[in-house]
Amino acid sequence: MKLRRSARESSENSRSSASIIKSVIRLEERVWKTAQDRDVREFKKLVPSDAVMIFQSGIVLQPEYLATMSERTISRYEIRGVRGFMPNATTVILCYEALRLGEEGGKAFPSSPVIESTTWIKRGKRWVAILNQETPISG
Numbered sequence: 001m002k003l004r005r006s007a008r009e010s011s012e013n014s015r016s017s018a019s020i021i022k023s024v025i026r027l028e029e030r031v032w033k034t035a036q037d038r039d040v041r042e043f044k045k046l047v048p049s050d051a052v053m054i055f056q057s058g059i060v061l062q063p064e065y066l067a068t069m070s071e072r073t074i075s076r077y078e079i080r081g082v083r084g085f086m087p088n089a090t091t092v093i094l095c096y097e098a099l100r101l102g103e104e105g106g107k108a109f110p111s112s113p114v115i116e117s118t119t120w121i122k123r124g125k126r127w128v129a130i131l132n133q134e135t136p137i138s139g
Contacts, residue, residue, distance in 0.1 A: 021084035024092040024120050024127055029079065031118075031129055032098075036074040040066055047129045054133040056110060074102040079116075090122040098134070113137055 027046060034042040043066065051062040082096040099113045114134040120127045 017086045020086065021092055021094075025082050025084060025094060027120065027127055028082070028094055028118055028129070032074075032077055032079065035069075035072075036077065038069050038072075040069060043069070045126075048123070051128070051130050051132070054131075056114070056134060056136055057104075068104075072102065072104045074100055076101045092120040092127070094118045094120070097137070110136060 031043070031046050033039075034046065044062075047062050047065075049062050053060045053062070053065055077098060077100040080097045080099075082094055084092050084094045086092050095115065095117050097113050098116045100109055101111075102109050114136050117131075117133050117135075118129050119131040121130050
């Protein structure tokens, strides 16, 4: 026998998901700010040591990212059109367009915008960014 959720339960779950997604979007914005500020301590709280970042330059693990943080300057960034969804109660996936200006190791970042996707998971009582991927798009 299948149990059907009432319209009220479904509506409450939708509101709860929307609230969680909004809070995770704020965390994503903090990741960008801590990266720009080169705030290692705060970055570690948001992006755990087992996190993976897939950039145009290759796959970077969180410890490697932190070790090279001082070589990276994010002078300005824009995040546009952030959307999120929850495939389950402990996962939020965000997708958005980002434009970032700056340099790494004296070489300018590619100037075209990218599509970003970040997977956040709930560990204990905290949300952490476990996977980030950027895909270049033509400007």
